[in-house]
Amino acid sequence: MRQFTAVVNPTAGGSTGAAALLKVARVLREAGAELETEYSRSLAHAQELARAAGERGRVVLAVGGDGIAGGIGGALSGTGTALGLVPAGRGNDFARALGLPEEPEALAEVLLHNPARPVDTIEVESAAHGRVVVLGSVYAGVDALANRHANRSRLLRGAASYYAGGLRAVTTWRPASYRVTVDGELHIHRGYTVVAANSAYYGSGRMIAPGARVDDGLLDVVLIRHAPRRLFFALMNELSAGTHVERPQVQVLRGKEIRIEADREVPYGADGEVDAVLPVTARVLPGALRVVR
Known part of the structure; x- marks a missing residue:
């Protein structure tokens, strides 16, 4: 026992x-x-x-x-x-x-x-925050700002706090220019966010990376490009089912190590706790944790 x-x-x-x-x-x-x-x-x-x-x-x-x-x-x-x-x-x-x-x-x-079966974890490293290991995802952009607002909310809880935080973040967000390096290959990206996901979900049930698996040895990298705000709100609604990845404004990459940089001070978060600014490097640690599931 x-x-x-x-x-x-x-x-x-x-x-x-x-x-x-x-x-x-x-x-x-x-x-x-x-x-x-x-x-x-x-x-x-x-x-x-x-x-x-x-x-x-x-x-x-x-x-x-x-x-x-x-x-x-x-x-x-x-x-x-x-x-x-x-x-x-x-x-x-x-x-x-x-x-x-x-x-x-x-x-x-x-x-x-x-049984306790192996799952991947994410090693997160930055000059601003040092080194930590997390489980779910690393996200840099408007979602990190939304999470910051949600964590500071005293009136709303659960999904409502995330949604209200998202609305507040989007209304003030201006697109950032990112340099995203996935396993050594550079991708130039301008838009709302970059997410390196081990888990399919973030932000209280939003399926940001529907193809992500916790035990495949890879991170799904979701890039949401610049779009009119009304389209971005539509994308937010589609996160509940993961259908946003079918839009041309969304690109999904996969890799083992991701470096995210930006042309200005952009916040990033990890598992709802880390609150820092870019640049950041995230790398998968395959099968590093045993979880009963």
Whole structure:
């Protein structure tokens, strides 16, 4: 029987990550699994708790949103420790990419019985922010600005905060000129954003890279070119189904290492947590993390 250590973000989703753990914990304990709970004071503290639990051979449960999932997943990348997710945030996009069930009882059954299988992680490196490892995606442009607005919103939660943040960002955005280098090949791009995606989803269920797979050893690089604002709003609506990639303003590349630069100060983000400015390099770490799924 597995032994679990749950690392909880107490403020996930604007409420409490502990509430999301309760029903899952009941099923785990009724099945005979050992579960201990640790409450994090910060992302760095959550990473310390996760590493310590992993060194004791325990399955680490990241309880919260994409920030704590990516932070803990990054800390455990390359260690061999198994990670489980208990989604309790605004977006939960990596859990969505893994196809994890939303019902607590079904999720507990996955955590108890499914194997820990390898997934890719992303090493993110920049002079502005140093080196971190994340799970979902790195995005540079209007979406990073939208995420910044969403994180600072006190009135809206969940998908509503992302949508409102997106509207605010688009109304003030002016196209940037990017230099995007994918596996050594340079692409000149002018537009709204560049996304290096390990997961298909970002921004609370928006399917930015419908072809992305978490275990294929590649990053899908999505470039959205300059277009009239009304067309960009149409593109935003199409993100729910991933049909935006069929438009001529959208280009999708694939590669193992991506360098993103711009002609002015452009923000970038990663898994909803990193908030810095270009340039940045993202490289895939194939099969670096074991995740129960």
